Amino acid sequence: MLKNKRAVASGLALIGALSLVASACGSKKKAADTTVAAAPDTTVAAATDTTVPAATDTTVVAAADTTVAAAAAAATTVAAAAATTVAAAGAPTTVAGAAAAAGAGGKVGVILPDSKSSVRWETADRPFLEAAFKEAGVQYDIQNAEGDAAKMQTIADGMIAGGVKVLAIVNLDSDSGAAIEKKAADAGVKTIDYDRLTLKGSASAYVSFDNVKVGQLQGEGLLKCLADKKVNPASIIELHGAPTDNNATLFKQGYQTAIKAAVDSGAIKVVGEEAVPGWDNVKGGQIFEQLLTKAGGKIDGVLAANDGLGGAAIAVLKKNSLQVPVTGQDASVDGLKAVLAGDQCMTVYKAVKVQAAAAAAAAISLLKGEAPDTKGQVVNDGVRDVPAVLATPVAIYKANVKDVIADGYQTKADVCTADLAAACTAAGIA
Numbered sequence: 001m002l003k004n005k006r007a008v009a010s011g012l013a014l015i016g017a018l019s020l021v022a023s024a025c026g027s028k029k030k031a032a033d034t035t036v037a038a039a040p041d042t043t044v045a046a047a048t049d050t051t052v053p054a055a056t057d058t059t060v061v062a063a064a065d066t067t068v069a070a071a072a073a074a075a076t077t078v079a080a081a082a083a084t085t086v087a088a089a090g091a092p093t094t095v096a097g098a099a100a101a102a103g104a105g106g107k108v109g110v111i112l113p114d115s116k117s118s119v120r121w122e123t124a125d126r127p128f129l130e131a132a133f134k135e136a137g138v139q140y141d142i143q144n145a146e147g148d149a150a151k152m153q154t155i156a157d158g159m160i161a162g163g164v165k166v167l168a169i170v171n172l173d174s175d176s177g178a179a180i181e182k183k184a185a186d187a188g189v190k191t192i193d194y195d196r197l198t199l200k201g202s203a204s205a206y207v208s209f210d211n212v213k214v215g216q217l218q219g220e221g222l223l224k225c226l227a228d229k230k231v232n233p234a235s236i237i238e239l240h241g242a243p244t245d246n247n248a249t250l251f252k253q254g255y256q257t258a259i260k261a262a263v264d265s266g267a268i269k270v271v272g273e274e275a276v277p278g279w280d281n282v283k284g285g286q287i288f289e290q291l292l293t294k295a296g297g298k299i300d301g302v303l304a305a306n307d308g309l310g311g312a313a314i315a316v317l318k319k320n321s322l323q324v325p326v327t328g329q330d331a332s333v334d335g336l337k338a339v340l341a342g343d344q345c346m347t348v349y350k351a352v353k354v355q356a357a358a359a360a361a362a363a364i365s366l367l368k369g370e371a372p373d374t375k376g377q378v379v380n381d382g383v384r385d386v387p388a389v390l391a392t393p394v395a396i397y398k399a400n401v402k403d404v405i406a407d408g409y410q411t412k413a414d415v416c417t418a419d420l421a422a423a424c425t426a427a428g429i430a
């Protein structure tokens with residue numbers, strides 16, 4: 001999974017390799033945590049004669065004559081490799097769908113949540129979604145609500161008026177997300193929950209990662225880093241994500257379960273915990289500083305829900321001349337650099353290109369009037385089972401930062417700055 005070089009072609013092929021791992025929220029299928037073999041370096045002819053109409057700068061019509069046979073073949077191989085996890089998870093449909101959608105037309109709207117709670121939305125999700133839509137020959141319009149739920153509704157209204165047939169949102173909270181989805185449904189527009197489940201919403205599909213597993217990797221990561229440092233008992237602070245983000249609930253569930261035995265035995269003492277509204281990194285730093293002060297300035301580790309919050313905690317720790325294991329998520333450039341520098345214990349890599357390709361495939365199915373093929377996987381949103389595609393996250397420590405770079409998610413140039421040259425060499429980053 002970490003070795004694919006072609007973002008879009010491999011992404012489409014890799015839909016066949018998605019581990020449909022059950023998550024909390026009433027998931028119906030529990031699959032083994034299987035590592036999926038990398039897809040062969042498939043050659044997919046690039047679309048030629050791409051036509052970009054003089055529309056808005058995010059609306060693009062890609063060429064229709066993409067050759068996808070090779071991708072379909074690769075998908076079969078990957079699906080076979082992943083047989084214990086998922087039976088041929090819909091890749092041929094995806095590829096066929098891509099071609100058909102190009103003929104059928106129909107625009108897809110995507111609304112990202114903000115550009116500050118995590119760099120991923122603009123630096124990874126947008127370009128990978130653009131690439132997936134272009135590859136499939138689907139018109140798209142991607143906008144960002146910049147943390148403002150009212151703005152998200154206004155953008156959605158504009159997209160619906162502008163004729164999108166499918167709308168994917170990363171909600172800022174479930175209530176506003178459900179309202180957007182209801183309005184879209186009333187206008188005959190199908191919706192997709194991208195990354196964050198909208199509780200009591202009406203989306204036709206949910207495309208995300210196994211978010212309880214993300215949290216589990218973070219909890220296990222902290223345990224490992226504390227054990228490496230031989231700290232026992234350890235006092236820790238937990239910095240949770242936004243209370244309005246269902247993912248934050250799932251991450252917390254994952255890491256609190258992972259450390260429960262250590263907490264019960266007294267090996268870990270949680271000396272402070274708080275959720276950070278909107279995942280706001282600045283507020284995160286302030287909250288962490290207060291928790292640290294309350295703990296008398298003495299802590300041994302931090303369970304931070306993402307790299308942004310981890311970075312905020314690290315800045316406060318440095319101010320206090322402390323260096324303790326801190327977790328994260330998103331495999332951001334700053335997160336990976338902090339891991340290499342020894343300031344952060346670990347991060348979690350979520351292959352956004354796989355997620356973006358799965359979202360594009362789901363959107364294409366909906367454009368065609370078909371239900372997205374999730375092989376029976378569903379996640380309960382509080383009232384309803386939502387068809388779900390959940391990709392598998394990977395824990396990243398110093399030793400495998402190189403995998404994130406090899407996968408093309410970050411570049412060596414960005415991560416291995418002069419100050420980290422020695423650390424990069426030691427970590428085998430060529």
Ligand code: BGC
Nearest residue numbers: 117118196245247279306330
């Ligand atoms: C996403 C994370 C992200 C966080 C803040 C979560 O819903 O899954 O990847 O770091 O939001 O944007």
